[in-house]
Amino acid sequence: MASRELLRKLNLKNLWHLLAVGFGAGLAPKAPGTFGSLAAIPICMVLLYIDPIISALFIVLSFFIGVKACSEAEKTMGVHDHGGIVIDEFVGMFISVMCYPANYWYAFLAFVLFRIFDILKPFPVSLADKKVAGGFGIMIDDVLAGIYAFICGSVILSFI
Numbered sequence: 001m002a003s004r005e006l007l008r009k010l011n012l013k014n015l016w017h018l019l020a021v022g023f024g025a026g027l028a029p030k031a032p033g034t035f036g037s038l039a040a041i042p043i044c045m046v047l048l049y050i051d052p053i054i055s056a057l058f059i060v061l062s063f064f065i066g067v068k069a070c071s072e073a074e075k076t077m078g079v080h081d082h083g084g085i086v087i088d089e090f091v092g093m094f095i096s097v098m099c100y101p102a103n104y105w106y107a108f109l110a111f112v113l114f115r116i117f118d119i120l121k122p123f124p125v126s127l128a129d130k131k132v133a134g135g136f137g138i139m140i141d142d143v144l145a146g147i148y149a150f151i152c153g154s155v156i157l158s159f160i
Contacts, residue, residue, distance in 0.1 A: 004029070006077040007084045019065065019087050020073035026086035033118065036086025037111055040093035044107040052099050059094045063139060066091050071135030081129075081138045088142035092118060095146030096153065109156065113149035118142060 007027060010017040018024075025039035026032045047055045066087040073085050096110035121129055121141065125148070129141040 016072035022086035026084035036089035092142035092146035117145035
C-alpha cells in the first residue's frame with residue numbers, strides 16, 4: 001500500500017493519531033521528518049527559556065506520550081515507523097536544545113544538527129532504527145539523534 005494511503009487510515013480526531021503526526025506536520029507530502037522538526041521549533045524556543053528541570057520533565061513526559069502515540073499509529077497503519085509519524089522528531093528536537101543558553105537562535109542550531117544526525121544515523125542511532133520495534137523503537141533513534149545534536153551543539157556553543 002502506498003505511503004499516502006496508509007496515512008488515510010489515521011483518524012485525526014483520535015488524539016493519539018493527531019499527536020503521532022505532529023498535529024499535521026507529518027502529513028507533508030515531501031520530507032515529513034523535516035517538517036516535523038520545523039514544527040517543533042516554537043516549542044523548543046519555549047524550552048530554552050524555562051527552568052531546565054521543567055524542561056526535562058516535559059521531555060520525559062513527551063517521550064512516553066510519543067511511545068503511546070507511535071504505537072497507536074503503527075497499529076492502525078500496519079507499518080513500523082511510517083515517515084508521517086513525526087512526534088519522534090519533536091522529542092529529538094526537544095532533547096537537542098535541552099540546557100542550551102536562553103537564546104532563540106539556538107533552536108535553529110539544534111534543528112540543523114538534529115536533522116544531520118537523524119538523516120545520517122551514526123551508530124548507535126542506526127542500530128536502534130533497525131533493531132528496536134514498536135512505539136519505543138520509533139522514538140528511540142530520534143532520542144539518540146537528539147542526544148548527538150545536543151552534545152555537538154554544546155561543543156559548538158562552548159567555542160562561541
